[in-house]
Amino acid sequence: MTFLQTFTEVHIPKIDQQLTKQIQSINAPDILKEAMNYSLAAGGKRVRPLFLLAVLDFFKVQHSEATTVGAAIEMIHTYSLIHDDLPSMDNDDFRRGKLTNHKVYGDAMAILAGDGLLTYSFGVLSRLKSVSPDNKLELIQLMSEAAGAEGMVGGQVLDIESERKTISVEELETIHINKTGALLTFSIVAGAILASADAHAKKALKDFGFHIGLAFQIQDDILDIEGTTESLGKTAGKDVASEKNTYPALLTLDGAKMKRDWHYNQAIESLRLISSEPGLLDELAAFIVNRNK
Template sequence: MRHSVFAGGKRLRPILCLEGGRLFKGDEKSLLRLGAALELIHTYSLIHDDLPALDNDDLRRGKPTCHKAFGEATAILAGDALLTLAFEIISAPSSSPQLRLQIVHELARAIGTRDGMVGGQVADLESESQGATASLVDYIHSAKTGAFLRAAVRSGAMEAGARGDDLARVSSYGEKIGLAFQIADDILDVTGTSAELGKSAGKDDQQHKATYPAIHGLEESRRIATRLVAEACDALAPYGERAGRLRQIARFLIERTH
């Protein structure tokens, strides 16, 4: 568990959680606990995603993947334990049990089987043998990656008490950057190197993955990602400079090199 959690990474999901909560003046300690739990969920998903039965990757964040370091059985159990620990942290008794339940429900849906991470992963696997369409790629990206990023910023805002229009604006922002992030990942898999990415480059093409460059080409994929980021920033217009960090994060997602 420590091997994978402390291997580095962008910590994007906890950062989105923190900034989503700070936008509405949330309690810093509560946001940090929630953000840490989100990183555990993300790490669980990476451990399982790297397994031979799925992406079969040897490198993650520039280090041997969990199953390469400790074996497949231990990697599966480490992922299971991280997911369980995350929900233990999120559901810990507090003065707001109803809010805890709402956040648990929010995250369970985001990583679940219908329009969440697991559902997106299943569709991704099926697309390798069945081929991909533009609508299928949109679904895979929105479910496999976008739903959890959206939930990260939403859960932070919820922790801080956001409701109604405020939560709707944050949700729109999260939905747009979630798709933009995965499009950028698709592009980097084509243009980046393994050393830059900290994981094996070019695997999407090797495994016949459903990706934006495969459907739309590189230049159109870049244009779509740029448009999504602009729309995400527009959703936060009512908050002015208060949302400056969230806008910076959105731009970083498509300008990054890893």
């Protein structure tokens, strides 16, 4: 078993427990809590919290609330999936092998479950006990930027606007830097903030996040072609069927793989600026690029 496997086997259950605990503690209508929990509990790779925890591991820092911050980020990620899956957006029926939120709870409740998760995540950060007020405010500010109109929400808008248009690779990159990259990079920077990393290390990790975020998205596009519906837990081949702008569509499958590998290598180079020896972050980066689901 690799170090990464041990790491994820230890930490994913803790992230899951933290998410369940957070939702249980909310004083809200049961059906809303159920809808919020449904998509959180649908699993997923927990990539963002794992990156945050791996950054703390990189600095050999133990932080009692790292999982809590990771859970807040996972709430944002999950809300974005719930809203993206809606009929007026991507209209997806399945996610992670389960019916999407609106297929179970209806569109109205899915919208509200997403709104609830988004709003709650900021409350989670504001209530952290062992983080200084200034660091909490930095986390909140950066999460707002990464998740909002200047990041993830803006990227989703660009994605929608690009439908049924031919766009350039640069435009596709801008979409993904915002749509998936911004929040992934935030999870890495959040780890650096909790570890009290210096500016040099923060910059290197931010660059690492930038490139690994793009490699992650390119691999997503590749898996839509090379993966199966069963392994992915969502409909394979959907991008091609809907003539979506993807890296393989713009660069060919081989071209997409080259670009993915280039960003992977850039990410690793950033890590080497702050650590001469490969470690857990390297393993997680490699996993991102080689995953089959």
